[in-house]
Amino acid sequence: MNNEAVSREKLVTDVKVVLSDAEDLLRATAADASERVKSLRPKLEESVRAARARVTEAERAAVDKAKAAAVATDRFAHENPWKTAGIAGAIGLLLGLVIGRRG
Numbered sequence: 001m002n003n004e005a006v007s008r009e010k011l012v013t014d015v016k017v018v019l020s021d022a023e024d025l026l027r028a029t030a031a032d033a034s035e036r037v038k039s040l041r042p043k044l045e046e047s048v049r050a051a052r053a054r055v056t057e058a059e060r061a062a063v064d065k066a067k068a069a070a071v072a073t074d075r076f077a078h079e080n081p082w083k084t085a086g087i088a089g090a091i092g093l094l095l096g097l098v099i100g101r102r103g
Contacts, residue, residue, distance in 0.1 A: 008062065015055050022048050 026045060029037050077084040 019048055019051055
């Protein structure tokens with residue numbers, strides 16, 4: 001997984017945590033009768049709903065892209081078995097060299 005994918009995954013996880021905390025805050029202040037809380041509550045609820053929807057859509061898009069990449073990789077591997085074996089062997093050799101130097 002590349003750095004961009006890891007960063008995106010971490011961002012999604014962080015946003016989910018913030019949304020969960022916001023929902024907990026909404027539940028905790030349900031009995032608060034102050035005017036400020038009453039006026040902010042609907043706006044926060046809508047923001048949380050909208051953010052959850054965007055996170056869900058971003059996750060769906062990421063899964064779709066990953067599936068498309070897997071299909072393309074599978075197709076390439078079936079159409080070019082020798083090239084695929086050569087690439088895999090070269091990557092294995094390079095990883096072996098790197099690991100061997102560390103030890």
